[in-house]
Amino acid sequence: MRIVIVEDNIAVAKGIAYRLQDEGHAVDLIHDGAEADVFLRDDGADLVILDIKLPGMAGLDVLAGMRQRGDRRPVLVLTAHAELSDTVAGLDAGADDYLAKPFEFEELSARIRALSRRGPVADRNLLQIGGLTFDPGARAVTGPGGDLSIPRREVALFETLLNAQGRYVSKQALLDSLYGTGSDVEEAVVEVYVSRLRKRLRGFNVEILVRRGIGYSMAEAAT
Amino acid sequence: MRIVIVEDNIAVAKGIAYRLQDEGHAVDLIHDGAEADVFLRDDGADLVILDIKLPGMAGLDVLAGMRQRGDRRPVLVLTAHAELSDTVAGLDAGADDYLAKPFEFEELSARIRALSRRGPVADRNLLQIGGLTFDPGARAVTGPGGDLSIPRREVALFETLLNAQGRYVSKQALLDSLYGTGSDVEEAVVEVYVSRLRKRLRGFNVEILVRRGIGYSMAEAAT
DNA sequence: GACAATCTTTCATGAACCTTTCATCAGCGA
DNA sequence: TCGCTGATGAAAGGTTCATGAAAGATTGTC
Numbered sequence: 206m207r208i209v210i211v212e213d214n215i216a217v218a219k220g221i222a223y224r225l226q227d228e229g230h231a232v233d234l235i236h237d238g239a240e241a242d243v244f245l246r247d248d249g250a251d252l253v254i255l256d257i258k259l260p261g262m263a264g265l266d267v268l269a270g271m272r273q274r275g276d277r278r279p280v281l282v283l284t285a286h287a288e289l290s291d292t293v294a295g296l297d298a299g300a301d302d303y304l305a306k307p308f309e310f311e312e313l314s315a316r317i318r319a320l321s322r323r324g325p326v327a328d329r330n331l332l333q334i335g336g337l338t339f340d341p342g343a344r345a346v347t348g349p350g351g352d353l354s355i356p357r358r359e360v361a362l363f364e365t366l367l368n369a370q371g372r373y374v375s376k377q378a379l380l381d382s383l384y385g386t387g388s389d390v391e392e393a394v395v396e397v398y399v400s401r402l403r404k405r406l407r408g409f410n411v412e413i414l415v416r417r418g419i420g421y422s423m424a425e426a427a428t
Numbered sequence: 429m430r431i432v433i434v435e436d437n438i439a440v441a442k443g444i445a446y447r448l449q450d451e452g453h454a455v456d457l458i459h460d461g462a463e464a465d466v467f468l469r470d471d472g473a474d475l476v477i478l479d480i481k482l483p484g485m486a487g488l489d490v491l492a493g494m495r496q497r498g499d500r501r502p503v504l505v506l507t508a509h510a511e512l513s514d515t516v517a518g519l520d521a522g523a524d525d526y527l528a529k530p531f532e533f534e535e536l537s538a539r540i541r542a543l544s545r546r547g548p549v550a551d552r553n554l555l556q557i558g559g560l561t562f563d564p565g566a567r568a569v570t571g572p573g574g575d576l577s578i579p580r581r582e583v584a585l586f587e588t589l590l591n592a593q594g595r596y597v598s599k600q601a602l603l604d605s606l607y608g609t610g611s612d613v614e615e616a617v618v619e620v621y622v623s624r625l626r627k628r629l630r631g632f633n634v635e636i637l638v639r640r641g642i643g644y645s646m647a648e649a650a651t
Numbered sequence: 652g653a654c655a656a657t658c659t660t661t662c663a664t665g666a667a668c669c670t671t672t673c674a675t676c677a678g679c680g681a
Numbered sequence: 682t683c684g685c686t687g688a689t690g691a692a693a694g695g696t697t698c699a700t701g702a703a704a705g706a707t708t709g710t711c
Contacts, residue, residue, distance in 0.1 A: 372566045
């Protein structure tokens with residue numbers, strides 16, 4: 206899943222980012238409210254972790270802007286412990302959940318899992334393809350013969366293609382969803398992981414299609 | 429999609445144009461505000477990338493003129509980084525999105541994708557003809573038996589004829605819509621792609637008609 | 652019938668894509 | 682600590698396929 210963290214305390218943000226990446230998510234960091242506002246006008250993330258107190262533009266305004274645009278992506282609001290009134294305001298402004306600092310990472314992780322189950326992300330609960338089942342919480346792919354052991358990056362690729370529901374996803378978009386926007390990894394790496402995932406999916410009723418110059422999509426094998 | 433870039437810095441404009449063409453769009457360049465104003469009175473583009481600071485006529489006036497004429501085509505405004513007040517003014521004047529220079533091309537690309545999904549372009553979402561469906565966002569043609577894998581140029585041709593809604597489109601206009609105005613490609617290439625697209629559409633209830641000296645049109649096959 | 656417009660196929664080229672190999676590194680068990 | 686395993690990303694070489702030009706066939710029009 207692509208997660209964007211909007212938090213001006215860089216140490217905190219990096220700490221969270223590091224562990225979320227460890228869980229296989231693609232994470233983008235933004236430290237400024239106005240920047241976040243711009244970023245969120247795109248379809249660049251599936252979930253937002255949003256600090257209330259921000260330079261540039263108040264977190265609540267960022268959130269309000271999203272909702273006003275009809276953007277219903279799940280937002281988890283972070284607040285300092287004292288500012289209970291903030292959390293109330295946050296929920297009013299359309300936050301899906303909130304978390305008071307300081308918090309345990311495990312709690313954050315659990316909330317994210319919960320949010321991704323409901324939220325627009327999980328509305329398209331199309332977690333099956335061919336004979337395979339994908340569990341977004343566990344980030345595991347299960348086949349008829351039990352769990353497939355698939356490395357992080359390949360799972361992320363699988364997830365992105367699955368969520369695209371048969372639409373073609375450009376190589377650049379796949380790169381973003383594997384590494385977050387603005388990574389310095391070559392596009393060619395996508396080809397490598399497509400190749401590896403294909404090999405792993407051999408024998409199952411799933412195939413990854415390519416359209417030159419357009420991108421990749423995943424579909425059940427045609428017979 | 430046909431995109432017009434209104435930007436007086438020729439190097440910047442060409443850089444963007446080159447990469448957008450790479451993504452399969454037809455791109456026109458205009459370096460002057462007054463010229464842009466004239467150009468935009470025609471139906472020569474589906475999306476406008478507009479620099480604020482222009483010779484001839486201010487970008488904001490160009491934009492205001494469009495909106496005043498009832499022209500609702502999506503406009504992405506470019507501003508220098510410092511001029512935050514400009515961006516606010518731009519949004520007020522009817523811009524659909526803005527982007528501060530300097531920017532990564534990938535970000536521009538993502539914004540364009542987002543704009544083409546919403547905007548008036550996306551209002552005519554999922555165009556249909558014969559048994560075929562065209563998704564302008566995904567640039568994909570779907571038939572009864574699933575996705576047709578059609579190369580960039582042929583998709584662009586298909587899209588243009590589809591948008592013409594049965595009217596005849598001249599060979600020159602098709603050329604422009606495939607390569608942007610003023611390309612040095614022969615008109616005969618249009619014939620080649622018509623031929624290729626026809627072959628690909630064989631078996632579906634769609635045909636491409638020709639009127640000598642006039643142009644081409646697409647229609648559902650007469651039984 | 653003559654001529655131009657259009658159609659279709661063929662071809663060379665280069666870009667896009669596929670796959671494997673390699674070096675590196677982290678994690679893990681002995 | 683040492684060695685093993687497997688993930689990772691870069692690189693390299695091979696293959697496929699979109700592309701645009703060209704050329705000959707065909708069709709429509711006068």
